[in-house]
Amino acid sequence: MKTEMLSTRIDLDTKLAFTSVCEDLGLSPSQAIKLFAKAVINYGGIPFELKTQQPNSSTAAAIAELESDQGNTAANVDELFNDLSMGKLNDA
Numbered sequence: 087m088k089t090e091m092l093s094t095r096i097d098l099d100t101k102l103a104f105t106s107v108c109e110d111l112g113l114s115p116s117q118a119i120k121l122f123a124k125a126v127i128n129y130g131g132i133p134f135e136l137k138t139q140q141p142n143s144s145t146a147a148a149i150a151e152l153e154s155d156q157g158n159t160a161a162n163v164d165e166l167f168n169d170l171s172m173g174k175l176n177d178a
Contacts, residue, residue, distance in 0.1 A: 092119070
């Protein structure tokens with residue numbers, strides 16, 4: 087089968103990280119991209135869930151704290167800023 091060239095631009099850090107993961111899997115980046123293309127065709131779309139950026143560890147910890155009813159809350163922005171200025175909130 088005749089092959090075609092596909093070219094894309096990515097930043098250096100992404101390229102290096104991608105190449106490292108591919109090597110760990112015993113694949114070349116080219117082989118991994120070919121596998122991805124075949125998976126898209128077989129799946130009929132992107133073969134994984136696309137999500138928005140996940141929160142960093144600090145934000146994730148704050149979310150978990152609030153979900154466990156241990157965080158600080160405010161009824162509105164004015165109350166929040168008042169609590170902050172009065173030093174009522176921990177780790178603020």
